[in-house]
Amino acid sequence: MSANGCCCCGGVDSRDQKLQEIIEKYKNTRGALVPVLHEAQEVYGYLPLEVQKKIAEGLNVPLSEVYGVVTFYTQFSLNPKGKYKIQICMGTACYVKGSGAILEKFKEKLEIDVGGCTSDGKFSLEACRCIGACGLAPVIMINDDVYGRLVPDDVEGILEKYKE
DSSP states (O other): OOTTSOOSSSSOOHHHHHHHHHHHHHTTOTTOHHHHHHHHHHHHSSOOHHHHHHHHHHHTOOHHHHHHHHHHSTTOOSSOOOSEEEEEEOSHHHHHTTHHHHHHHHHHHHTOOTTOBOTTSSEEEEEESOOSOGGGOSOEEETTEEEOSOOGGGHHHHHHHHOO
C-alpha cells in the first residue's frame, strides 16, 4: 500500500478520489449539480446510485434532486456503457422505415435490452429520438460511426466489424 492509502485491493479508488476533487472544485458554486454530474460521468462512465449519493452529500443537496436531474437529462446514464455505444434512431423517419425491426435484431444478437450492456463490456444499446440523418433512414450510430439505409440483415455484418 502506498503512503496515501491507495492500493489495488480495497484501498481508496482513484475514481472516488477524482470525484472528491470535482465536488470540492464546485462545492460553493451556485448551480453546480449539472457540471458535477457531467464530470463524474466522465470519470465513471455512468452515474450509479453510490456516486449520486456522494454528490448529494458533497454538494449538500437532496439525493432525490440529484436522481431527478440524472433521470431527466438524456446525456446522463444510470447504466454502464459499452466500449461501443450503439444508438438506434427511433425518430419518425427511421421508425417508419423499419428501425424497430433493426432494434429487435440488435437485441437478439447482443442478448441485451435497451439500456443494457453486454457482459464483456463491449456493446451497449440505446434507442434515441433523432440522430439528424433522416435522409439515410433508418440510421444507427456506433460511437461516431453512422450507418444508414439499413435492414435487419445488415446487423450481423456491422457487429462483426467491432468484434476484435
